Amino acid sequence: MVDQTDSTAAKPDRMEVSDTRPQRSRVDTGTLGKAIAVLDIVASADEPMRFTDILALSSQPRGTLHRQLSNLVEEGLLSLGRDHSYSVGIRLLKFAAKAWAGNQFRAIAEPHLRALHDLTGETVHLGVLRGSEVIYLDKVESRQAVRMYSQIGNASPVYCTGVGKAAMSALPDAELRDLVSTIRFKRFTDSTLTTQDALIAEIAEIRDSGNAYDREEHEPGIRCVAAPIYSSDRSFVGGVSVTGPAYRITAEALESWAGLVRDTAGSIMDDMGARLGPRT
Amino acid sequence: MVDQTDSTAAKPDRMEVSDTRPQRSRVDTGTLGKAIAVLDIVASADEPMRFTDILALSSQPRGTLHRQLSNLVEEGLLSLGRDHSYSVGIRLLKFAAKAWAGNQFRAIAEPHLRALHDLTGETVHLGVLRGSEVIYLDKVESRQAVRMYSQIGNASPVYCTGVGKAAMSALPDAELRDLVSTIRFKRFTDSTLTTQDALIAEIAEIRDSGNAYDREEHEPGIRCVAAPIYSSDRSFVGGVSVTGPAYRITAEALESWAGLVRDTAGSIMDDMGARLGPRT
DNA sequence: AATTGAGTTCCAAATAACGGAACATCAATT
DNA sequence: AATTGATGTTCCGTTATTTGGAACTCAATT
Structure with a gap:
């Protein structure tokens, strides 16, 4: 949470309710955040990415990135092609269908x-x-x-x-x-x-x-x-x-x-x- | 508008093989897996769930679940309504759009x-x-x-x-x-x-x-x-x-x-x- | 005012992630 | 066939994060 000691800050009311605004001070989301950041890298690319491509964008050590990718694949959030290229997994379709319908x-x-x-x-x-x-x-x-x-x-x-x-x-x-x-x-x-x-x-x-x-x-x-x-x-x-x-x-x-x-x-x-x- | 109708420009061997078979021996996916399991609980429900509802289904301690939910919300994978009900977040739509198009x-x-x-x-x-x-x-x-x-x-x-x-x-x-x-x-x-x-x-x-x-x-x-x-x-x-x-x-x-x-x-x-x- | 229920915060202990380096695999090249 | 280089994978001691019980806050109810 952001510090509220700033006397000059005129915060209208509290802002914790399904906030779609730009996050001004990114709160740490730990391991999950890092994993989703990796997912986002893949999702933002125009075509499937290889391990090395992702490595270049992720600023994480090889071993770490590899485990993160493996976990994402295991969870169905990413899918790993036979040519070692990663793309977004279809499990996300299920989640999104709910997000949309609900x-x-x-x-x-x-x-x-x-x-x-x-x-x-x-x-x-x-x-x-x-x-x-x-x-x-x-x-x-x-x-x-x-x-x-x-x-x-x-x-x-x-x-x-x-x-x-x-x-x-x-x-x-x-x-x-x-x-x-x-x-x-x-x-x-x-x-x-x-x-x-x-x-x-x-x-x-x-x-x-x-x-x-x-x-x-x-x-x-x-x-x-x-x-x-x-x-x-x-x-x-x-x-x-x-x-x-x-x-x-x-x-x-x-x-x-x-x-x-x-x-x-x-x-x-x-x-x-x-x-x-x-x-x- | 981003025309991503088809980026398949005669790319041979780029077919994803994403293993869709039933996972026989579930590999441990650590923290990510637990977070996604929580996400899945919310996504599988017919209507938005309150904290206590999720707690009952998640077999996790209160504190832990609370942090997991907070992280998911922070990442935009869940959204927290003003009545403290959780529903699937729209960020997943973006991911899914890519999953589908790609x-x-x-x-x-x-x-x-x-x-x-x-x-x-x-x-x-x-x-x-x-x-x-x-x-x-x-x-x-x-x-x-x-x-x-x-x-x-x-x-x-x-x-x-x-x-x-x-x-x-x-x-x-x-x-x-x-x-x-x-x-x-x-x-x-x-x-x-x-x-x-x-x-x-x-x-x-x-x-x-x-x-x-x-x-x-x-x-x-x-x-x-x-x-x-x-x-x-x-x-x-x-x-x-x-x-x-x-x-x-x-x-x-x-x-x-x-x-x-x-x-x-x-x-x-x-x-x-x-x-x-x-x-x- | 006291009680209940729901949600949130805290912190020492337990656990999982990290990351450097070694290993494996494959394709191209000699 | 052997060598090389690029790429992907595994290992394991160290480090940092998650865990989970308990205490706390807040609002609604009795």
């Missing part, structure tokens, strides 16, 4: 996402902020030609997605600054914001208007409008968005949906409040 | 599943054996009215699903007996097999015919025909199936698809072999 936020939001999709005819996304990433919890789109997991569970950068920017706009200033300072900007398209200042300025606008836009900042030809969703104490922060291809959705059409998206976000928050009971 | 078996099988769906018009499932459960890796169905995660990642019993029984039929005798002896049979419908002998007998038939059937054994009104898929050394065992409602699919119609399902399984195995290269 997620209250997602369940509450679902009907609202459908409604928004019916009104716009375009793809609707629901995401939450986790650390400096957005994790997509759900999506609704007309033709399910695309693969199912294509978005759900995917982690995307906060600074160039509608949901990400919307979520950030709901953060208290201190946390927003902390988060922004940890971002390592990468240019995806010509429009990608690549500086802290530009991002902070845009978030100020989002706070005013209540809507975030992704103007082909992550993927060329893809536009989106989003609105933030948050719990009253901001311990939980996410967003909802409508996405469409630039050739079909003009900037004006996108703006015409802004109100709808805000309303959807509002309805979801209302339902959350109702389900979660009265709150400080 | 799964070679699934990628190889995908076009064949689509083809089978086109031929039958009914829902097609792909699953693998993991311990004494089947985990569904993919499904193809016409109308995506159902929720996405509805099957993918779901763990179902081996003894009353088509894919499960098909997978078992590919196991060597010794492993099959080991597995069967660990099953705790539960009656889901009137047709559910509930004894080891009945199951073993049915698997003998499956080995002869090459097809497994689920005759409303898991869910009333749901029938399915399946065929096994396995690596040459049986380190990997799974199955493919076609499922339909009993009112529409007669037992005869089901049998008429048996050959198609076997062919699909065969094509998938061929592709796996081609990717794996020559093999012992």
Whole structure:
């Protein structure tokens, strides 16, 4: 736990409840943390990694890393290919299926996402902020030609997605600054914001208007409008968005949906409040 | 958006062999194993659990369990609700998305599943054996009215699903007996097999015919025909199936698809072999 | 105010992880 | 076939972490 002796710290209330905000002072999670860090290395790679590849990224001695990997494999969290390459194990699918099905936020939001999709005819996304990433919890789109997991569970950068920017706009200033300072900007398209200042300025606008836009900042030809969703104490922060291809959705059409998206976000928050009971 | 649809750029011998067989002599995985066991308790429950509920199932002292839970929460594998209830954390979604997208078996099988769906018009499932459960890796169905995660990642019993029984039929005798002896049979419908002998007998038939059937054994009104898929050394065992409602699919119609399902399984195995290269 | 139940913290003892180095395995090369 | 180098695996004394009983806090209830 962080020290609370700092007299100048204006901590609103205690923050130990399912916190999705960026961890400012990482608490030690011992052996488990180290193992999960290894898992994360493998999960963050684009293709299966060999022992030596992981070794280079893990800053652990050979023997130690080897045991950690063995344990992860034994537990089914990793799988070891015949060519000694490690990839993420299918046991995680089982856990994730539960995480998804049991997620209250997602369940509450679902009907609202459908409604928004019916009104716009375009793809609707629901995401939450986790650390400096957005994790997509759900999506609704007309033709399910695309693969199912294509978005759900995917982690995307906060600074160039509608949901990400919307979520950030709901953060208290201190946390927003902390988060922004940890971002390592990468240019995806010509429009990608690549500086802290530009991002902070845009978030100020989002706070005013209540809507975030992704103007082909992550993927060329893809536009989106989003609105933030948050719990009253901001311990939980996410967003909802409508996405469409630039050739079909003009900037004006996108703006015409802004109100709808805000309303959807509002309805979801209302339902959350109702389900979660009265709150400080 | 990160397009990770398929990173299989003609990479030979990269097939993962992830041992999915029932672990006969559980190797000790130390601290990690204990933590994951706790995670599994939470993931196996139907609703969020309180500290005391978990304590009752975990056979660990209070202090120890508390620290384990705290670590899991800190790592984002569990999430702690404001009412002190634990549920599976969304961080697992990120891992699972990778596990799914990067799964070679699934990628190889995908076009064949689509083809089978086109031929039958009914829902097609792909699953693998993991311990004494089947985990569904993919499904193809016409109308995506159902929720996405509805099957993918779901763990179902081996003894009353088509894919499960098909997978078992590919196991060597010794492993099959080991597995069967660990099953705790539960009656889901009137047709559910509930004894080891009945199951073993049915698997003998499956080995002869090459097809497994689920005759409303898991869910009333749901029938399915399946065929096994396995690596040459049986380190990997799974199955493919076609499922339909009993009112529409007669037992005869089901049998008429048996050959198609076997062919699909065969094509998938061929592709796996081609990717794996020559093999012992 | 006292009691109960639930969750959290503490710390000496017990246990598991660490990590350097030796060993094994395999592919390419001579 | 023998050598080399790269890669993966095992071993074991040392070190650091987990363990688990007990004491503590807090809130709700009697």
